[in-house]
Each structure stands twice: as C-alpha cells, then as structure tokens.
Amino acid sequence: MRLYDIPAHQPFLPALARGVLDQVGSDPLALSRTTILLPTRRAALALREAFLKAAEGRTLLLPRMRALTGLSTQEADELALPTLLDLPPAVDPARRQAVLTSLVMRLPSRFGGPDTPEQAWRLATALAELLDETALEDADFANLARLVPEEFSTHWQVTLTFLRAVLDTWAGWLESQGLMDIGPRRTAALRAQAEEWKRAPPADPVIAAGIGAGGTIPAAAALLKVVAQMPNGCVLLHGAGEITSPELWAAIGESPTHPLSGQVRLLSAMDAAPGDLQPWPTAIATDPALERRAALLACALRPAAGIEAWLHRRPAHWRPALEGLSLLDAPDVQAEAVAIALLLREALETPGSRAALITPDRDLGRRVAAELTRHGVVADDSAGQPLGQTPTGAYLRLLGRAVAEGFAPVSLLALLKHPLTAGGQTRSEWMEAVRLLERRALRGPRPAPGLPGLRARVLEAFRREKDAVLLARVIGLLDALETCLAGFEELRDSPARPPADLLERHLAAAEALAATRDRPGGLRLYAAEEGEPLAVFLSTLPPALAEMPPMSPAGWPALFDVLLEGPAAPSVRIGRGREHAQHPRIAILGLLEARLQDFDLAVLGSLEEGVWPQATDPGPWMSRPMRADFGLPEPESRIGRVAADFFLGAACAPRVVLSRARKRAGAPTVPSRWLTRLETFLAGQRGDRGEGLALPRSPALDWASRIDQPDAVRPWP
Template sequence: MHGLYYEPLGVDFSVALARGLRARMADAPPEALARVTVLVNTSRMARRLEAALMADGATLLPRIGLVTDFAPLLPPGDMPVASVSKLAIRLRLTQLVESLLRVRPDLSPRAAAFDLACGLETLLSEMQEEEMLPDALDCMETGDLSEHWQRNLEFLRIATDWLEHIGELTPVGAQIRALDRLCARWTATPPTDPVIVAGSTASRAPTRRLIREVLALPQGVVVLPGLDSDMPHDAWADLTPGAAHHDHPQYRHAALLEMLDVQRDAIRRWDDSVQPAVPARNALVSLALRPAPATDAWLAEGPELTDVAGACRDVTLLTAPSPGAEATAIACGLRDALAQDKRAALITPDRTLAREVRAQLERWDILPDESAGQPLNQSAPGRLLLHLAGMRGRPVEAEGLAILLNHPLTQIGGDRAEHLRQARLLEVALLRRDPLPFPNRDAIEVWCEDPSTPETDEAWSHWLCGLVDNLLSQPRMAPLAEHARSHLVLVERAARGTGSSADAVWEGPAGQAALRVIEQIQAGAGERGGEPVPAQEFNRILQTMLSGEEVRDTYGTSDRIMIWGALEARVRHADLVILGGLNEDVWPAQPSPDPWLNRAMRRSCGLRPPERTVGLSAHDFQQAAAAPEIWLSRAARTAETETVPSRWLNRIVGLLGGIGAAGETALAGMRARGAHWLRVAALLDEPAGLPTGPAPRPAPKLPAGVRLDRISVTAVETLIRDPYHIYARDILRLRPLAPLRQGPDAALRGSAVHDAMERFTRRLSGRDLPPDAADLLRRAFETTLEETAPWPGMRRMWLGKFDRVIPDFLAAETTRRGLGTPLLVEGQGRRRFEGAGFTLTARADRIDLRDGAVAIYDYKTGTPPSPKQQNAYAKQLLLEAMMVADGAFEGVPDLPVEEAAYLRVGNTYGEVAPAALDAEAIDATRDQLVRLMQGYATGTPFIARLAPDLLTYDGDYDHLARYGEWDDTQPATVIPVGRP
C-alpha cells in the first residue's frame, strides 16, 4: 500500500476511503488496522470516517488525526507547546498597531486597532506557514506603489522583526516546528505501518510538505478528493503555468501534481467499486467551469456532450424572488425528500439562509442535523454576551433594555413566565407609553409607585432596578481583565434574576463554549497591559472570538435532513443536495481584504493570492453538484438590491443555453421544476377560505346610537382629511405604541419649542421686554431640551437653529407686546354644542389681551398651513377664534379676535394668518363644524384618507386600513359597523 490515489467527483469520499482501506487490510490480522494512521483535513471528516468503518460491524479503528495536528504522531514530550495563544498575539499586536496609529492617525481610527491587529496576526501566521523569510519584504520593489503601501511595508518589517524576537512560539510556529521534528523522525526511522493523508486539497504549504514526506514513506498513501477526470489533458496542463487560475476548482490538485512531478493519468483510484452518481453531469459541470480564457472550448466540446438530458434530469434551478421565498421553497423540498425516505442536505455558506430554512422546518417539527455548526455569536449565550457588551459604558436605551428582558436566557434562574409578564407590562405601559429613551432606576421606581400602574412584582422590580444600576455602573474605560470579570458578573446577574442560580446560562455546548471565551479573555488580558481600554474594544474582542467558534447541538436532530457548510460536500453524501445561496459575494464570497499588503505585494512575496479561497469554494461546489439529485438555488434580490447570480451558476446556464436544442430543453425543465417548488412554497402563506384579493378602501359606518361626542380643534383637520384615523383612534380606542428605538424627531422638537415658549412667556410680564430677553429665551429652550431630549449632539444642533430665529422672533415679539400682553398661556378651552351632541376642546398656545380685542397665536416648528389650506381643512385658528367668541376659554373676555396667526419658530421665523377673522368667517366656521359632526352622527362613513392633499407619509392607521392594497384614486366601500 503506497502511492498517490484519488476519488472522482460524485462518490461518497468517506465511504470510499473506508471501503478501500478495508479491502487492502482484508488479509491482515484485525489488529493491523489499529496500526494504520489516517490524517484527514477536518474533525467532521474524522467522525464520518469512523462511522463508515464501523458501518459493517465492530472493528478496531485506525489512528485518525488531522493534517494540522502533529502532536499524536510525536513521542510524548517531544511536541513543542505554544506558550502564547492566538489571542495573546493579537493583544500584543494591538499595542504595536496603536503605536503606529499615534504616528499615522490618517491610516485608521484608533478604535480599529484590534481589528487591524487581527489582520496583521493572520498575515504573520501566513508568512510563517509559507516559510516566507523576512528578507522577502526588503527585496520587494516599491517604486510603483503608493505612499500608503510603502509605509505599510515599513511597519511590516517592524512587525516581522518583533515576531522573530519575541522568544516564544506562536501556534503556527509550534505547528511548523512539530512538522520539522516529525519529518526528521521519519527520515531517521521511517514508520513501517501505513500512513494515509486523505481528503486534503493541499492548499497550504505545511500540508504540501506533509504530503511529500508521506509519499516518501514505505507505506505512505495520499488520497485526493474530487479529482476531475473529465478535463482534457491540454486544459489540465493550462491550469498551472503562471498560477493564473487559482479560482478554478481543480487548480490545487493540478499544482500539487506538478510539485510532485506526477501525471494525472498515473494516479489510480483508491476504490473503484462504486461509480460516480451522474457521470454525464460531471462532464457538463467540468466543461462549464473551464477557466475563463478557455471557455471558447464550449463551442467545440459543448455539442459533443453526451446525455445532456440525463445530466440535467435531476437538476432543479430555483430563482426565488426573495431570500424568504428561497428558504421556504428549500424547506418544502427537504420535507418532501423526508416523506420519500431520502437523505437530503442543504449546502450553503450563507448562515442566514441556513437559519431561515431551519425556522421553516420547525413548522413540521423537523429539527435538521446542522452538522456545520452554528457560529457561537449567534447562539443564545453568545447573543446575550454580545448584547450586554454593547450596553457597557453607555446609557441604557429603551430598545436595548426590552431586547435584554426578552432574551431567552434572561431570568432563566427565576420564574420565567412571571418575568415575561412583567417585562411586557414594562414595555407597553412605560417604555412605549411616554417617550423614555434612556430608562433608569428613578423612572422605573416612579412608574412602579404610580397608582395607575398595573400590579408589579416588588422582587422583580427590585431586580430590574439593580440590573439597570449595574449596567450604568459599567466603566467606559477599564483594564481588559476588569472588563471581562465584570462582564461575567453582569451576565450571571441578568440570567439569575430573582432566582438563586445562573448556572443554566452556561449549560450545553454553546454555554460552555461562551464561558471558555470569557475565561480566555481573562487569561490573555495581561498581554494588553494594565492600561484602561474602552468598553467598545472589549466588545470587538468578544465579537471576534465568539464569531470564530462554532457549536452544534446533536440531540433530537433528524438523521435524514441535514444542513451543511460548503466543506461538507467532500465529507458526506446525500440523495438530494440543495446548493443554496448561489449569488456572488455569498457563494463564492469575496476574498477578505488585506489592509497590510495589496495583491501585487502578496504575489511578489510568494504569499497565497486572494483568489485561493474562491478556488476552494469552487471545488466544494463542484463536488456538491455531483450528487445524485441537486437543486441550484438563489434569491433574485435581497431587501436592499438585486443580486448577481454566482459565476458558477451563470456558466452552467450559459453553457446549456448555447449548445443547442438539447441544452435549451434541459434548462427549461430545470426552471420548471424550480417554479413548481416556488408555487408550493407560496401555498403555505395563502390563508384557507379567506379572500386573497386586495382589500377595499374602507369607510366604516357607525350604527345608530354610537357617535363621536368629543373632538379637539386639531383633530378637526384630521377628521376632514382622514376620517378613518378618527374612527380608529376615538371610536375603536386604538392608540399606536411609541417605537422602542426612540430618537430626536420633529414631534419632540416641536414639543420642546412649545415648552420653551411657555417658560419664556410666563416668566415675563408687561409690555416691555427686558434687555436680556434673548438670553432668557435661549436658556428656556436649553432647560427644556435638557429635560426632554437626552441627546447631546442633537441638543446642540437644535440650539444652533433656535439661535438663528431668536433675533427675528424678539423683534416681532416687541411689536406684539406693544399692542397687548399675554393673557393665557397653554390654556384649556371647552365648548359644548348641545343640539349637535358633541364637545369641542382646545389648548391654546397663547392668547394676548389688547385694547378691546384679543389675539391668538400658535407656535409651529414646521411649515404652517397656507391661508387656502386654513380655509379648506386646517381650521385650528378659526375654531379657537370661534371658541373665544363663545366664551369657551376661562378668564378670556368675550372680545373680538383682532389677530390670529401661526408663529413659525423653525429654521427661520415667519407668521401666517387666516384669510379672514370677521364675524361672518367665524359664524361660517361654526356652521361647518356643526354640519360636519352631525353628518358623522347620522351615518356618514369614515372614509380612509378622504382628502390626503400633500400627505407623503404613512398615517398611524394606514396599516389597519390596509393602505397599499388600494390607493387614493379608488372609491371607498361602506362597511356597516356593529349588529344591524
């Protein structure tokens, strides 16, 4: 047993490897298999190989290791131990990068120091792997490079010198040294037992070196996965010259064979008892993925493809309109495969798509075996750690607090059901009722003690106040070790709740892995030094470490429905394989940008090109596409933009469309099968027995005896323009909930201006303004903002705008006070219309008393309505004038209204008054109001968006009226409300 072997595309590699090994060991005693060493590329392949070897019964197993772990191959004590972890290296490099950024602040913000250090550590590790000498940087030509890259090169020389002289082994350095010792031992005393390297594409220099050493052993074997035997010899030979085809799926194999000086025809199959699932499709895909300069071969070789129909018979091409539709269709296909007792797998590097498919499968109680694992930062413990880390060192926001309280691990140690009830009560009755962007202990305690607050649990509210205090006490700056220690306490406090234990948050694989990450940060924090670091840096470190680990739950999962990562294609086999997320930037993903070396610099140093990752993904795709039945699936657009099909999918579709009738027929069949599954998926969202057409424009009609008996002067405009709004708010008593993510919006600014004007006006008396009126007015607005707008940046912006209007406002105010003095400020008015059966209310911003007359003013921060708009529907000032004439404001004498105006206090100052304020206009306004209210009291329907005029935004109740299914040009449908 010696030499180089391969397995073709379309064969279960793990099963073939196990079968071939058993066949070669058939005549040996049972214990001989235990002396075999098998080195594979991933732990998943190791587990799969063990299962394949045990499938035929009990057996002794070979030693199965990884091509990146040489410790089991060395005698005890001979393995050099890495004395410094990857995190420690990154933290040390962070200090080095910070020194650079202090000198070169134009390079990047200092907050990005850790991210840059992670990229630098990756680069230095690659340089060690590829055995690149530091002198290579000195030999690099920099004459054509920009100043930015030349300075980067200078810093890299410093970093490589530092790495060479730190006196400790890095993880990569330890691996290289272990490989050196292993090769030396094999040279001195070659092992007589078989050593097999299987499943690796030799994309890294240490692996290529290992393969070369294994092939030199007496019983050294290398088995290559997914070798394309359909490529013509000339096309194969063109892959390696100049290394221009790193993105081709077979490039790594071709480069390895060239390094070993072995011809492809000289390689034998490891196990030839099973043939590829669909050889015709292998040939089709091989031709489609031919390197770009050689696609002219499509014209010559395309028409010569045999059995195109057979190659595409079990291929489904699914182009969904959205990612959600793609996930639903895939879930339907997986469920159908389960019903037919097939093994089915979704292969995708898109973890979002994988989560959506998993969620869709839950509707049928199907829990797939997600063997690719879940990123730790997306697990429940990971999300809790990251969410709390994002809240450190900053005010507690309403949205963040609500998310925290609803997290599945919050209060896991207490009464979870009671906790959720209290949390929802807090959200609806406090966080969403009144604007409270930054809740604190005082606000929560006041709310709990309010008699109108529903019953709250004292122990729960005490726990919540303590949690909020703990969050607010987290330092903005602290040593990294202190951040990690206090964060662990914070997480356990949130999880413990009113109970006695928080151990549940660390249970299971995800909890244990998350706890290890915190402990690793604590252990390595000393490398960052004792100097304080921002809480945001701790958050970035935590995010990086959590996203770098994966966990999987093996309990209760299906053994026939799987979700795999792209690498699983060479490890496992399924009857149906769905290749999902076939869009550019997803599959293949764009190579990660290198902030330290550009493409040309990497090439001149002999480092791996960025296209290497694309080639590895292409190899995974080619192997997955060789399954017995496949789907090629993508979404035509995301929520933001249209997507671009994967280059591999484009090539397959382009080849089939250009080889004649056979290809066009096959392509049409593939698309038809995809359309079928999209129709099946759409049926899941269609309600049974309900109308599926668009809703009509609603116009509810009240039953006899139900009427609108109270309305404000500002709501009259709404009743004229959008009666349905009044119906939903005042008849149905529906109130929109304020958003959790609160911000400084126009409504808050308008409220602040009104409050400031009230403060200013109440403070002054008489007709003369004091000399410091401008300072008094500004301080009034500033005080109001401090009380109502806890956003320092926006406060300064609003103050700047307000400063611009103060001089014009005070000039006009001097004129107004020369005519009279303020009599009523923010005064309430009420006018009962007994005959019509309703009450009109108002809150006047300001009413001035003049000689024998009054003046009414209303402040606006936006654009006031024009006189024409006031005559049509914006009747606030006219209605207030009518109420003054009718004595509706207490303390305001029944005098003629001499002036009524909107005072614009926005970006500029201005005044807008109604067209007429005489007794005839007031009487007409009164009559119009009475007729309007009587009409709705006697059956006039409340039509949605009756007169929207210039409204360009959605109203609070447009979603309830299902606006969008109809538009403003459609007639309304009267809908009787209540029992006849």
C-alpha cells in the same frame, strides 16, 4: 510514487472503505494497523460509518483515522507528535489577539489607524490571518525589506513601515514569553511528521485520502510526497482524473480559480505528472448519468486555454447529464430557504435517503433550519451558533449596551425582559414590576440618562397617592437594579480603565442581576447548553485583556461584542426547547464540513457572487502587488478552493439542486460564475432545431408558493 484517484462522480468515502477492505483481505488485525489521513474530523467520522456499511454486518477493528488538518490557511491545525515537545508552546489565540490589538492601536488614525478598540480588534484579526498565511505558505517576513515603499501609494508606504515595526515587536514579545506563534508551530508539526516518516517509514499501510482537493500548504504537500514514496503509503485524490491532457493540466495549474487547480499544484509540488495518477482499484457502481454529469461540469468549468471544447455541439451527448440536476432560482433568500426546506423534507419520503444543504451562507442555514421545524424536522447548522447570539451571550451584550446608553428605554427594556434577568426576585415579581415601569414611565418622554434620571421619571409617573403600592414595586425594581449594577454602572463616565477590569465588573454585574431568590446568578448564567463553553472562553479573556492598554468604558460594549464574535470565540450547538433530537438523515453543512461527504440529495445553496464564491479581498495589510512581491498566493486561489467544493458536490450526488436568490437584502445579486458558465455552455449545445439545452427547474418554488394557500376558500356554514 503511489498516487490514486477516485472519479468525481463516485462517492469518495464508500469507495475508499471498500478499497481498503479489499486490500487487507481476511486478516482482521491488518485493518486496525492501517492509518488513514483525512482532511477533516467530520470526514473521519463519516469514514467510520462507511467502513461499517461496507462490512455488511461483520465485526471490524477499524483503522486509525486521523484528521490531517493544516491544509490551507483557514484549516490549519497541529498534529500530536512527540517531537513537538521540544518546541516552545503555542501562544494562546485570545492572548495573541489582544497583543496584536495593542500593537495595532499605536497606528495613528490619520494614517488609517483604528479610532476605537473594537476597530483595532478587527484589524488585529486580519493581521493574525496574515501572520498565519505567511507561516503556512512558507513566506519569509525578511522579504518585507525587499518591498520598495516608493513604488506604492502613500497609504501603503505608511502601512508597510508600520507593519515592519509591528512584526519586529511581535517577534520580540514571543521570544520574551518563551512562546511560538500558531502558524509556525503548525508547519513545524507537519515537517516533523514528514521527517519522522522519511527517516523511518511505517511498516503498516498509511493512506492520505482526499487531502488537497482545494489546495494545500507547502508543508502538507511535502508530507504527502513522503507518504506517496513510502513502501506502504499512498495518496488518494478525488476528481483529478478529469484532466485529460498535458495541455489542459498546464492551463489549470495557471488558473487559480479552477476547481482542480489546487490538486494540480499539489501534484506539481510533489514532482508528479498526470501519468502518475492511477485509478483506485475498487470502484463503486453508479448511474452512468453521474459520470456524464461530472464530464459536463469539467467541460463547462474549463479555463480559457481549454475552451475549444465548447465549440463541439453534442446535445444528445450532454442531455443525459441533466438527469437529477435542477436549478432553484428564488426571488429572495427567505423564499430560497422555504423551498430548500421542502426539498429536504421531500427527500425523507424515500426510505434511507440522506439529504443535505451545502452552503457557506450561515444566514441561509439558520433560515432553513427554522423552516424545517415547521415540518417536524430538527436539523442544526454544522457551523453552530456564535456565542454572542446564544441566549446567555445576548444577555451579557444587552447588559453592556444598556449601561453604555444610559438606560435608554429600548435597551433597558430588552435587558429587563430577558429570561435571565431577575434582580434577586422571583421571575414573576420581576416581570410584574417591569410591565408597570414600561406602561407608566417609559411610554412617553425619554428619561434623563442614568439610573437617577430613570428614578426621577418613575416618581413623576407614580405621583398620585393611590399609586403608592405600584410605586413601591417599581422602586424595588430600581433598587435591585442599582444594587446589582453597583461598580459597573458608574464606569460609564469614568476615566480610562483596563479592559480586564471592565470585564470583571461586567461579569459581576451580570451574575448579580441574574440571581433569583433561591438560585445564585452564576448558576443560572452558566447552566444552559452554551454555559460551559461560554464560561471557558470568558476565563481565557482576563490574561489576554491584560495585554491591552486602558480604554474608555464607553467603548467597552462594542469591544465585548467583537470579543464574542471573533476568531477566538467558539461556536456552540443548542437544542434548547426541542422535543426531538437532530434528524439523522438531514444535514446543513458548510463547505469544509461537506468535503468528501456523499448524499442522495445535495442542495448547493447561495450560488451568488460574493457569497459562493466569496469576494477576493487581499486584506487591509497588503495590496495585491505587495502580496505578489512578498511571496503570498493570489487571493483568487481562495475561489479555486471553494470551486472544488462546488464541482465535487455537484458531481457525485444522484440528485443535485443548484440554488440561488435573485435578491439579497433588497439588492439584486449576480449568479455564481460557475452557474453562469454551466448555463452558457448548455445554451450553446444546439440541436437541429436550433434550441440549446437548459437546466431543469426545480418544482420546489411552486411548492413553496402553495404551502400557505388553501386549495379552496369555503364560506363558514
């Protein structure tokens, strides 16, 4: 079994690229015959750049680099294999969500069931995650029969009984449709690849690199075991060599929140021992302080069984580890964003330097991206923008909300002033009428609900004879609004309708209202950057919503909102209105996207409990004891996954800033457990004078406080 490890303080992808080039030698075709499996597509793209950099100008035929996803519940995906053609096709995610929603709606509200369709959609999302986790973790739904309802509270007894019925119905629906659930098909893909390579190992090299840093599912672990046992295969890990003893190995394996717990469990599933790990033949020369920092982090994050290392006070040994490491303790999230933007901008002063903000907090990412524009730097959040928050998505949501609220002034004006709204007129004509409507009719008592009430309020406001011309303009706006929304506006007080019918009326009204004199509404609605992904997504909804029962039109806007923010809706990246492209040396990344990446400056943002790491919620369908009896991993394993991202991100960058905000939404926050452990460990490293070590403070907060303050206030001459 060939198992290798790259130390945590070394950049993973450059070391991998140089090592592969050294192994293939001077044969230009040998590299192209090599297959490298990586955890993400972004890592595959970054490895391509690492190969080109390591080649130093030579022409290369790059290896086959494939993203072997399916490594955890959140990251599963299928492989493209010929054997998959024999399997039933996977169910469409939107259709699965709708069918599960219809099943969840059968649970009475007095037993904890949903009161509204959007609540049912959210519960169905959690149920879909449970289905995927069950399949990916090789749990068996037959184990539900072993759970004794009498051992749980009444709520969980009802939930368990209902869950059994839902799963039986869901399995029958899949069979009747000739489909396969997403999770089982993903694990089938991994098993098919493992069986294929076990039966006929490839003659060319296969390297599984960086997979399992945060843990893997059993099917992926079985595939990696096959790769490690192939004559020309090997598995390459990152940072597992920090485990120094068999006792510590066992303790980490029993501590699901430890950063290396996932790799220990992976190696155990592969029947490997610590002694089986070999150092990767090619090492990257790094600053010795980085190696000391990786050792510091490994020591500070040890599980309770290995805490005896904290008793040894060696301040002189650990002081070099603090070089390049600093703490940013901001008063609030906005101050944190301003300071981080300054740090990223400052990194650009060094030629060739690359900097990144790594955070699971999408709000912080958007704030930093906005602050960077102040410095002339464009940097997109890698997570993109949810469809519902794009300009077109916001327009569709505003339309539904205005109709549902009976054209209340606030929601009505938000819709009428949206750049896409024109009502068949020119934009200037439309906005002139909107301003008249707002000033004369809506700045006073609220009109009666609906367009008739609005029309009566307008006639009252423009009742004077000299207002006839102005009245004609506003009445023209109301006539256009009534014409465009015909068929959708009257649904507000109508009986229950199929959701697919409501969607059709909604989109028809949106296209009509977006039209101008010279351009159809459909072309305007879907012409922006988000237009194509939005149109594709909306086209998948009618067959999915056909699986749901009729619903009250009054609940449609809330359901439409969750449709655009749910797991089936893609995120998009928008560069509208920007003069420059995204900066090539600045990145804002989520935890998954940042894996295996290396930067000269890494800012680890939102290091607060509940954010990074996230809260350990077992979900609405099973309690912790139920999950344990059912055979699912503990919720704390999710913390171990993101702990690995923290450990590896803080270990290998020459400059690292650990950032947190003391308040979030006005409420005090709790520092991340890893930050607390690191500061506590350093404080205990006391020297002869009794003073412990501490993380250096980043100067960025001082920069941020002075950026809007002049050096001196001089009187006007």
